[in-house]
Structure formats: structure tokens, C-alpha cells
Amino acid sequence: KKFEDNIKTVLKNRMKEDVLQLLLKIREVSEVRKEKVYIVGGIVRDLLLGIENFDLDIVVEGNGMNFAKELGEKLNAKKVVLHSKFRTGVVIVDEKLKIDVASSRVEYYEYPTSLPVVEYGNIKQDLYRRDFTINAMAIEIDYNKFGRLIDYFKGYSDLKNGKIRILHNFSFVEDPTRIIRGIRFAVRYNFEFDAETKRFAKLSVEEGFLKRLTWKRVKYEIELILNEKNPKKAIYMLEEYGVLKAIHKSIKLTKKTEVAFKNLEKYKEYITKLNLKQWIVYFLVLLEDLNSEELTNIFFKFHFPNKFIEKYKFGKIKREKIIDELKSSEKKSKIYNSLKKLSGDLILLLLITVDSEKEENKILEYINEIRNIKPLIMGKDLIKLGYKPNENFKNILNISFMYQLDNQELCKEELLQYIKNLNIFL
Template identity: 30%
Template sequence: MTLIRKLPQAERALLKRLGEVADDRGISLSLVGGVVRDLLLKRKTWDLDLTADEDGIAFAKAIVHRYGGSVVLFERFQTARIVFPDGKKVDITTARRESYRSPAALPNVSAGSLDDDLYRRDFTINAMAISLNAVTFGDLYDPFGGRKDLRSGIIRVLHAGSFIDDPTRIFRAIRFTRRFGFRLERRSATLLNRAAATNMVQRLSGPRLCREILLLLGDASPEKSIETLDRLHLMRFLSRGLSYGQEARRIVRNLNKALQWWRKRFPNRPIDQPMAYLAAVLTGMHTSVVKSVIRRLQLPLAQSDILEWSGSARDRIMRSVSSKSDLRPSQVYHLLEKAPDECIAGLLAGALAHRPGSVVRRLVIARLSRFLQRDRDVTTSITGDDLKRLGLPAGPRFRIILRQIRDAKIDGRIANRPAELELARRLVNRTISRGAVADRAPVFQTSRSTRTGQHG
């Protein structure tokens, strides 16, 4: 009962009720997986995964019938996910054994015992269970020495074929060693190195590989894990052309500081940390390499956009914002207006990689800070209706003139609606007098006077 008491009262009460239903149906029910490990480590992770020694799906349906909620079935893996009316989620699995028809394939599943179910797991520290039945409620079941390995700070696989059967465990082992400050048990380390040297990871589907990479990059301070991926040559499975260069290393080493800076100032604008780190790893890579990573991981459009900014576009922007020449705030705005936040965080990390007090560091941080905290949100009161009233026919010139007005406001040359209207009048008159209004869209070309900030 001691471990169960570490759970919040609501979770304890829920598990007790589920154990009572299991007793009524003659089912042996256990809490399993990472939550057991985290209870022993005194870490707060309340993902509730249960294993039933009989039909877990039928048991889940009975729970929903009694207590309400909804259930989602994953019949291939004999698993059901319950979402209770209060939003709590519980996964219930039939105790099962697994076999693999070939390396890296999804497993074939058949009914088994609790021991079978624990033996199929990745590491001993994740192969423990806590009984939820009334007579043994709270008792720890640890057939493979997981508790001892936790105390010793060891990651150990349960059998010699573990990394070959499921190469995602290679990435999980790296992630857990860094997350918990553990080390791989000697035999397990040998098995991992051998598996990493094969091409088994290449057999993983894009989504399976993507999930493990993003989980690894989502941990707190994943820099050491990234170094391990590089040392084991595992980045080749993202793209054969991917190399972890010096500039990328500098950005990765400083990205955590940049993300802390960001979270402190923009708590309501969260960064996708895994994608920020992946973009940092790809710093300096050719567009073809970036696109091959996107294809390999089968990334959706929003995440693909983040990575596409990590290559040549990022290098071009960094050269501009770190330039010692005069750069108007509106020019910085145009460089960054479409850049994903994750890439702006990467630019900040690049600045932090320079020594404190250096000109480049001060320039880049000042320019990025102004854009993020002020200029990005600048708007004008002028609309297309105003331009129509000033005599400008509808057309592509609307966008150009509205942009010039916003630029002037960003640069501090106008500050209120009367000034905006006066500038709009000048730009409209100039456009009309030069005959720039035509049936076809004109080529965008900013006049010399506009570039220098002088109007009229």
C-alpha cells in the first residue's frame, strides 16, 4: 500500500474502485509500466496503465458501463483507453506475450500471464507491477529485479534480442540514461552498440522513428542525448547526408538558455521544444538534407515548415541580424515576420553562443527582443477603404502601400492615425502620378526615398 499512497487521492480512489470491479469479475488487475517506476523514484507521473489477466477490452467496457465515460479500442494490441467523465484517462491491456516475425516489425500479440506481459517490456525498471485487487492492494511485484536496478541507477534490457526486436528501444535507452542520470548495464550497452551498428533502425516506419526522436528531444536539456546519437552514428537514419557540425553544436548547447529566456517573457506562446532542437541539429544543412529528414520522419506541414527554416534561410537571417551595419527595425521585421518561433529561438541561441558582451551577441539579442516584444505586434489603423477614399483603385498596390505605412510606424516615423493618413495620401498620390496603377499587377519596387525613410 505504501507506493499507492504516493498517488494523489483522486487517483488512489479510482484505482481502488477499479480493483473492486476486477474482484467482482474474478480478474487479477495490476498497475504497470512507467508509473510504477516513477512512484519508486518519487517522480510525479500519473499515466495510469493497467494490465488484466483476462479480456482487458471486455473489462474496460464493463468499467464504462458502471462509471460512465467513453472507451477507445486498440484491438490488435488487446488494449482499451477509458476516458472518464472528469477527463481522467486509463489504459487497460490484456496481459499478453509478444513475438516478432522480423526485426523492427510490430509484434504479434497473444494472451499471456502477468509475467509474460512484464517480460515483453523494454527494461527491467519498466517491468514491475502493483496489485489493485483488494487482498493484495498496493503490493509490488518485481520478477526481474527492476527495483534493485533503480537503486543502482542501471538501465538493463530483459533479453539479448531486445534492441533487434524493437530498435526504438535504442532511443529509449539513451533517453532514460540522460533523464534519470542512469547508466547502461555493461551487457545491455554492448547489445545497444551492436544494434546501432546494424541497419535495423532503417526498418522502422517514419512515425515510429519520429515519435522516439521527438520524445528524446523533448526531455529536459537533451544536449547529451544528441551527442550520444551522433557518437553512435544514429543520425544517419534521419538522412545519410546529415552531419552534426560545429555551428549546430554551438546552437544546441545554448538552446536551453534561449528557451528559458523565451518562456519567461512569453509564457502564453509556447515553443515546440523537440522541433526547436531538431531544427538546431540541422543548422547549416543543405536544403536536400532537410527535405530528406522531413520525408523520413513523415512530418506534417507545420513541423516541416520549422525545419525548412533551419537551413539556408536561417543562415541568411543570422548574417543580417548580426550585421554591424545599420538595420532598421522594419528590415528586421521583414526578415522575421514569417519565421517560426522555434527558429527565432535558434537565432537567439546562436547569439548566446558568442561571448558575453560581444558586439554580435548584443546586436542580435537587442534586435530579436525588439521584434518579439514590440514590432511583431505593430498594426496600423489604415485600411483598404481608406486608400479607396484617397482615390486608389483596388489592386495589388493596396498591400504595398499598407506595408510601407506599417514599416514607417515600426521605424517610429509615424505614431498616430493622422500621421498614417498623411503618409497614405502621399503614397497614393505618388502612385497615381507615376501611372503605377494599371490593369496588371506592378512589379514591387520600393522607391529610393522610401528606402531612406524620407517621404514627400
């Protein structure tokens, strides 16, 4: 009883005022409809950890769709979307807030590879079909039990001890994406797999369960895990559990990729600087040692756009040549010309794989300085000088820009003078 009171206060204190007000409204609907309602899943876990989480998932012991409709009216929500197949509803309150409302349900499988049969169940059954104990807790939104923690599977204890634990032995058989999810949570919260869960996870990968998933689901999970705060640690754990080679037999950590990942940690801020997607950068590093055929295969399965693939392959083919060029380039114009054709991803890959500090610094100079320089002379300036537009304009502007890059102290007038002195138009 004392523990429950403590938890109640902790949870209430941690809820932001607006969330609390919202839960009170949900409680009113529950009162009217005489259906019990709970907040469940990730938000409960994060409330207990004291971490912000804006995904509000609620489960109704009753008809989730009707509950969603009524809640939508009460909250004056913008929209309520219903999914009759899953007996769920989404209350879109406004742009920032959406509430997922589900009917508590029980899922069972008639035979191992069949789709689950879904039926109404109570909250305990609903929690039992979830992935890990830390995700299988609920908080009651009842009148007199408001804020009570429902924890049938020792989730709170696992949360305190930093353990990722499945609820039953078939968890990974039912849904192999959970192996990747588990690693994601372990990395995010610095938790460990419980010994038995670890054994089941590794065994499930060895048995090839991940191969049963569609590429879309695998990609979704990979995207999520590599977008977390510590993608390097996630990759090492994915390797440890055999997930990398289950995705494709050639994906593995090698000396080269390990060095690249280490360097990437050093230059992580460049992902945002170059406007890149974190997961793509980490994924491309993993593919560093693959041959052209293997790359094509994976890009195809992961549905990368053709334009992206072309640019990547172009950069990959040119890599040696670009490094050679950089070695003999001291001038900014030369560095610019060598690197301008590369996409941001490839520039960052080059930065973390180049083995000479001198060239590394040139790439840094390009990213931090050269690529941001704007040409001082434009076509209209040439026209002002009295020149008629012709096919030579592009070349002149290019010559002018190269000269500007290598002589940055020059002002616009001096550059124009330089162009005149070239006497090209005569």
C-alpha cells in the first residue's frame, strides 16, 4: 500500500500540468461510459524513469473506438480516426497532441506462422502480449485509484535494475522485430538483457527468424535504432547479437569500419552541419566494405531512391581519384573542384575514412569554409561591364570564382578589374 502511494505521488508529480488535466478528462469519459481506462506502454516506462515522452497511449477495457469518439467530442479534438479492424481510434487533439486509444485485447496464434487472432481481453491480457516487462506496465485512470501502477510482470523492478526481459519464451518468435527493439532500449537507457532473454534473442537470430520479416519492417527498425543518441553502441550490439549478418551476410564490423565509426564519433556534429540523416550515415559506414553487387542488392531492398544510389556509386568510384587530387591540391579552388561533385554523405564518409591528416584538414576546410563561399561576380556584373551574354559567360564566371577562392582578400571591383585584364572578350 505504501509503495503504491509513493508511486502515485511520483507519477503525479512527474506529469506535466496539461497532461494531468488531460488524464482527468479521460477519467470523466471513463466514468460516464463505465469502462476502465489505463495509460500504457512507453509513456509509463518514461514517467517512472523521469524522462519526457509525448506519445499518449491509452487502453480501454471496453470499446476503444466509441471511447475515442466520445473523448474526441469532450476535448473538442480536430479529428478522430477509427480503425475498426484493430478496434482502435486516434484522437487528434491538435497538431502537437494525439492520443492513441485501443481496446484491451488478447492475441493468440492458431499455429506459429499464422496471423494473430485478436479478441477483447482484460488489461492483464493486453499487457501480456507486449514486448518487454518495462513496456508492459499501465497506470490506472480510475476515479479512486487514479495514478495506481499496474505491474503484473515485475516491470518496475526490471526498470530499477536496468533489465530488458521478455514476458514469455515465444516473444521473439511472435515478433522478431523485438530483438532490434530490445537492443534499442538497452542502448537508450544503458540497460542489459536479462540472461535468458539474451539467450532467446541470440537463438532466434541464429534460427533465422529475422528473415521472416518484410524489408519494410527491418528498415523501419534500423532507421529507429540508428537515429538514437548512441548509434555506435547500437551497431556493436547488433553485431554481437548476429543481427547485422542476418540483414545481409556481408554486413559486419571490419577493421576499416571500426576506424570509420570511431572517427565518426569525433565528427558527429557534421551530420547536422551537412544536413544529413544520422541513420543513413551510420548505415553507409556499415556498407563500406561491400562490393557493387551487394550494395545494389541492399539499396534495392531498402528502397533507396535511384538518384541517391547514383550519387553514392559515383562518389565511391571517384574516391581514390579524389584523394589523389586532394594530395596535390593546396589551393582552395582545387579543393573546391575535387569535392563539389560529392553529396554530403560521401563527403562525410571521405572525411572519416581518409588516412592522412593533411587531407582530412583539407576536407574540413571545404566543409567549414570553402563550400559556403558565394561568388562575388554574377552574369549581370559582366553585362554591366558592357559585355554581351554569350556561351563564354559560364567559363568567365568560373574563372572569376576560382580566382576569388584563391585570393579571398580581393573585393568585387578588384575581381572585375581582373576579368577585364583577361581580355577574353576582345
